[in-house]
Amino acid sequence: MQDPRRAPPTLAGLLAAGRRRLAEAGIEDAALDARLIVEHFSGTTRADAIARPDQPVPATAAAAVEDALKRRLAGEPVHRILGFREFYGLRLALSKETLEPRPDTETLVDAVLPFARATVARAGDCRILDLGTGTGAVALALLSAVPxxxxxxxxxxxxxxxxxxxxxxxxxxxxxxxxxxxxxxxEIFGRYHVIVSNPPYIPADDIGILQREVRDHDPVRALDGGADGLDAYREIAAAAAMHLEIGGIVALEIGSTQGAQVTRIFAGRGFALSESLRDLGGNERALVFRAAE
Structure with a gap:
């Protein structure tokens, strides 16, 4: 229980203390993580921090901030603590067995959008199959952009x-x-204009050396791509043609060094690389395949 003789913490004080503690622990983006935690659990905004930095924060909210900071210091990702993450402008709830959607995956949405819009203009609809949907991030971003x-x-x-x-x-x-x-x-029947996937693509032996935020908190099943990281691509390539409309596409997220290998896998199943897109870091991140002529 808070000492009644002690003044309640201020918003500015909580933000400063959170930034300092996370930075001292060597956490990247300490200032951003502290702000997200404080704003969420205190019910405040960036505008409040600028206009009313000295506003008192109730004891219950301050305690919730403290609990969240301890979880972050222990290595839990900030968005897991918040329970949601923004993706392509959408707020998506997270759960134990969902991969946390990340900005690099927005490249995959960008890869599909022009085709989806063109398909709607031509055919009146666009049917999308999202393999390994997780939070639904990719599928829902596409639906939001293509009504x-x-x-x-x-x-x-x-x-x-x-x-x-x-x-x-x-x-x-x-x-x-x-x-x-x-x-x-x-268990999939029928055909789709778009087959899209952000599959597991981390080689099994590399999972143990991932950042602790990923290794300890993302579901292993959503990360483990088998011995060489390519098992899921083989699965998808083997059966995609049976579920793809004539003229349809297969769009995939890949690890930054896997482009040539994934292209060979799909070429062996009768697909040709149509497009390759890079993420904001300049890494090859999304491949689009069509059935070879």
């Missing part, structure tokens, strides 16, 4: 599917998004 599109999100995890459906409802996209439990294409 005539529909999407099926596929995952092996019940937790992930429930989270994707929740996000679709929260974003007002539930009427155009459906979820299906399937091990890749095993």
């Amino acid at each position: 005539q599109a529909t999407a099926t999100g596929v995952d092996i995890s019940d937790d992930a599917l429930a989270t994707a459906l929740r996000n679709a409802r929260d974003l007002g996209l539930a009427d155009r998004f459906s979820a299906r439990k399937s091990d890749w294409f095993a």
